[in-house]
Amino acid sequence: MALYSEKVMDHFLHPRNVGVIEDANAIGEVGNAKCGDIMKMYLKIENDIIRDVKFETFGCGSAIASSSMATEMIKGKPVSEAMKLTNQAVTEALDGLPAHKIHCSVLAEEAIQSALEDYRKRQA
Numbered sequence: 530m531a532l533y534s535e536k537v538m539d540h541f542l543h544p545r546n547v548g549v550i551e552d553a554n555a556i557g558e559v560g561n562a563k564c565g566d567i568m569k570m571y572l573k574i575e576n577d578i579i580r581d582v583k584f585e586t587f588g589c590g591s592a593i594a595s596s597s598m599a600t601e602m603i604k605g606k607p608v609s610e611a612m613k614l615t616n617q618a619v620t621e622a623l624d625g626l627p628a629h630k631i632h633c634s635v636l637a638e639e640a641i642q643s644a645l646e647d648y649r650k651r652q653a
């Protein structure tokens with residue numbers, strides 16, 4: 530059996546929503562101290578709807594695939610729904626990740642939560 534699913538390979542080789550949103554109104558950045566990988570998430574939120582999302586991931590293939598899938602899962606969704614996105618949901622959408630790569634999907638969840646936290650702070 531292949532180590533990585535076709536979906537993981539697809540999102541790794543053709544990541545969606547890569548880049549920067551210049552006028553983002555929510556930015557989150559997280560890192561994993563063990564592997565040193567870093568993920569940055571940019572959101573453009575209007576009327577509590579995530580109109581656009583882009584990411585920059587300096588990390589492994591699973592982290593890139595996870596961030597790509599996670600951005601697809603929250604694009605066009607209300608903030609309240611994005612807040613509920615878990616790394617398990619991202620992993621399932623990717624048809625699974627090897628056990629030692631689950632932490633890469635955690636990075637995607639944390640990057641989105643960090644950006645949403647930034648959004649909340651800017652609103653306050």
Ligand code: FES
Nearest residue numbers: 564566589592633
């Ligand atoms: Fe660091 Fe995948 S090995 S996020």
